[in-house]
Amino acid sequence: MLKVAIFASGTGSNFENIADDQTLKDRGLKIEILVCDRPKAAVIEKAKRREIPTFIIQPKDFENRNYYEQAIIKELVNYQIDFILLAGYIRVITTTLLDEYPMKIINIHPALLPLFPGIHGIEDAYNAGVTETGVTIHYIDEGVDTGPIIAQQKVPVLAHETLKQLEVKIHYIEHQLYPSVILNLLNK
Ligand code: GRF
Numbered sequence: 001m002l003k004v005a006i007f008a009s010g011t012g013s014n015f016e017n018i019a020d021d022q023t024l025k026d027r028g029l030k031i032e033i034l035v036c037d038r039p040k041a042a043v044i045e046k047a048k049r050r051e052i053p054t055f056i057i058q059p060k061d062f063e064n065r066n067y068y069e070q071a072i073i074k075e076l077v078n079y080q081i082d083f084i085l086l087a088g089y090i091r092v093i094t095t096t097l098l099d100e101y102p103m104k105i106i107n108i109h110p111a112l113l114p115l116f117p118g119i120h121g122i123e124d125a126y127n128a129g130v131t132e133t134g135v136t137i138h139y140i141d142e143g144v145d146t147g148p149i150i151a152q153q154k155v156p157v158l159a160h161e162t163l164k165q166l167e168v169k170i171h172y173i174e175h176q177l178y179p180s181v182i183l184n185l186l187n188k
Contacts, residue, residue, distance in 0.1 A: 001028040001029075001030055002028055002029055002030065002082050002083055002185065002186055003030050003032045003079065003080055003081050003082050003083070004029065004031055004032065004081065004082065004083045004084065004085055005032060005033045005034070005035055005076055005079065005081045005083075005084050005085070006019075006031055006033075006034050006035070006084075006085045006086075006087050007034075007035045007036075007084060007085070007086045007087070007089035008034060008035075008036055008041065008043040008086075008087045008088045008089055009036060009037055009038050009041055009043075009089050009091070010038070010041055010043060010088045010090070011041075011042050011043060011088065012041070012042055012043025012044075012046045012047075012088070013171060013174075013175070014087035014088060014108060014175065014178055015034065015043050015046055015047070015087050015088075016043075016046045017174075017175040017179065018031070018085065018087070018178060018179060019031055019046070019047075019050050019052065020050075023179070023183065024179055024183060024186070027183060027186045027187070028186055029182060029186060031052050032052075032053070032080075032081060033052065033053050033054070033055055033075065033076070033079050033081070034047040034052055034053070034054045034055070035054075035055050035057065035072060035075070035076075035089075036054055036055070036056050036057075037056075037057060037058055037059065037089070037090070037091060038056075038058075039056050039058070044056070055072070055075050057072060057075075059091070065094050065096070066096050069093075069094055069096035069097045070096060072097065073096070073097065073100050076100075076101075081101075082104065083101070083104050083105075083106075083185070084097075084101055084104060084105040084106070085106060085178075085182070086105065086106065086107040086108070086140065087108060087178070088108075089107075090119060092143075092144055093105060093140050093142070094142065095142060098140065098141065098142065103139055105139065106137060106138065106139055106140065106150065106181070107137070107139075107140050107145070107147070108135065108136070108137050108174055108177070108178050109121055109135070109136045109137075109138065109145050110122045110133075110135055110170045110171075110174065111124070111125050111133050111134065111135075111136065112125075112132075112133055112134040112135075112136060112152055112154065113136040113138060113145055113146075113149060113152075114145075114146070115130075115133075116128070116133070117144050117145035117146070118144060118145065121133075121145075122163070122167050122170050123163060125157070125166075126157065126163045126166055130157055131156065131157055132154050132155065132157060133154075133155055133157055133166070133170070134152055134153050134154040134155045134170075134173070135152065135153050135155070135170060135173045135174050135177050136149055136151070136152045137149075137150045137151045137152075137177060137178060137181045138150055150181055151177060151180070151181050153173050153176075153177050155169050155170060155173055
């Protein structure tokens with residue numbers, strides 16, 4: 001069994017997709033907890049509906065990021081978490097958490113890293129006029145969307161395609177790629 005925490009700040013379509021994946025469940029994936037830094041994020045309701053506990057925690061309530069992440073670690077230790085999946089978590093992870101979970105934190109990014117890091121990966125690629133972009137799954141380090149790449153999938157950007165259409169395509173790929181990477185982790 002692999003006990004994971006998912007960190008998310010927003011909509012939670014990746015959270016939902018992973019949580020509802022029957023193959024992952026059958027292979028032993030257990031989402032023990034959602035960690036969320038935004039009390040109004042839509043992902044919280046998605047966790048509630050699936051009876052997955054949510055730990056809502058905001059940096060503003062702590063003196064610094066070290067204390068913030070220490071409080072998260074305390075909660076993760078309670079749940080005996082083996083692995084962390086970032087799914088739209090908008091914060092940079094610091095050494096406090098990284099040292100506790102070395103090579104055990106992965107992230108999904110909606111572009112072909114190292115191209116277009118940051119929170120507007122899809123839009124930045126679109127506005128740059130690239131003919132292809134994609135999705136990256138990578139281990140986390142202290143940088144913004146840096147860290148060793150595990151898997152990438154390319155997506156063509158068609159002429160006359162709208163940003164909205166590209167977003168839909170990217171999210172579709174995300175919902176295939178993240179579970180397949182998690183399945184590989186479970187098989188290791
Ligand atoms: C995804 O595009 C992911 O690649 C990025 O944040 C977005 C989260 O979407 N890191 P959702 O909340 O899972 O719908």
